[in-house]
Amino acid sequence: MNPFYHRIYRVVRHIPKGRVATYGLVARLAGRPGAARTVGWALSALPDDTDVPWWRVLNAAGRISLAAHDHGSVVQRALLLREGVTFAPGGAVNLGMFGWPAEAYDTAAGAHTRAASSRRSRRSRGLRT
DNA sequence: GCCATGACGTTCC
DNA sequence: GGGAACGCCATGG
Numbered sequence: 001m002n003p004f005y006h007r008i009y010r011v012v013r014h015i016p017k018g019r020v021a022t023y024g025l026v027a028r029l030a031g032r033p034g035a036a037r038t039v040g041w042a043l044s045a046l047p048d049d050t051d052v053p054w055w056r057v058l059n060a061a062g063r064i065s066l067a068a069h070d071h072g073s074v075v076q077r078a079l080l081l082r083e084g085v086t087f088a089p090g091g092a093v094n095l096g097m098f099g100w101p102a103e104a105y106d107t108a109a110g111a112h113t114r115a116a117s118s119r120r121s122r123r124s125r126g127l128r129t
Numbered sequence: 130g131c132c133a134t135g136a137c138g139t140t141c142c
Numbered sequence: 143g144g145g146a147a148c149g150c151c152a153t154g155g
Contacts, residue, residue, distance in 0.1 A: 002152085023137050027151085035151045040136035042152090057136080065136040072136085 004030050008042045011105065015056045018083045019100040020093055022060050029105055040065065055079040056100075062093040 007030035015021050023036035032038065043054045055076040059065045066073035068091075077087065085098050 005152095024139095027137085032151070034138080034149080036137040037135060038137090038151050038153090042136095044136060054136085059136080060138055067136090070136095076136095 004032055005042050007031055008039055009052050012052050014105050015053055015100050020056045020058050020098050021100040024060055062095045063091055
């Protein structure tokens, strides 16, 4: 498995309870901006007994990317609701309210991720409503 | 090694 | 503000 897959999982584990992150954000923090699709691919490969909170990862629209008819989307919505994340009419989460600030990862991860953080600060924008 | 696919993102209509 | 088109990176055939 490529190192950055592990980075992705590590980033997702750092998402605090009750907060959500976007695929693009996770991709940037993992060190590969633009690899949002790959993040989804990595999460799809997670086993059922994983400790990675994959349900806290949504797309840029704050909506669940899984097919609505898929059972996984139901589980994801339920898990988020259990953590206090509310869904607006239409099934979208207010990222401005529940979105995970990228700065929080710098604090949580400490010094051994400054490469990713410097890369992030270069393009820290968007997602702010 | 090339082509198609996918839990996405950004930019133009 | 909503929808369509193109771009992105990694995997699988």
